[in-house]
Amino acid sequence: xxxxxxxxxxxxxxxxIINTAVQEAVTSIIRVQKKxxxxxxxxxxxxxxxxxxxxxxxxxxxxxxxxxxYIIGGRVLYKESEIEKSLHQVKTVKx
Numbered sequence: 001x002x003x004x005x006x007x008x009x010x011x012x013x014x015x016x017i018i019n020t021a022v023q024e025a026v027t028s029i030i031r032v033q034k035k036x037x038x039x040x041x042x043x044x045x046x047x048x049x050x051x052x053x054x055x056x057x058x059x060x061x062x063x064x065x066x067x068x069x070y071i072i073g074g075r076v077l078y079k080e081s082e083i084e085k086s087l088h089q090v091k092t093v094k095x
Contacts, residue, residue: 041080
């Protein structure tokens, strides 16, 4: 039988432990996703910097369907190949 050790943590220590565990889980999910698809996933900030736009504009593009976003572990991510593809698309509008 395993020994059970009970410890008391302060709220700050417990929050830190939980944050670390969640961050490691999200990182491993992203790593597995990248291996399976061979895709590079970018965060909102990385995507906005790459496109040289604000986060508000990026959210607007996602809402309008210009860029497709993915939610993994509560984080909004974008596939680098889809970002490149959207840059090369030209939509002409005739009035």
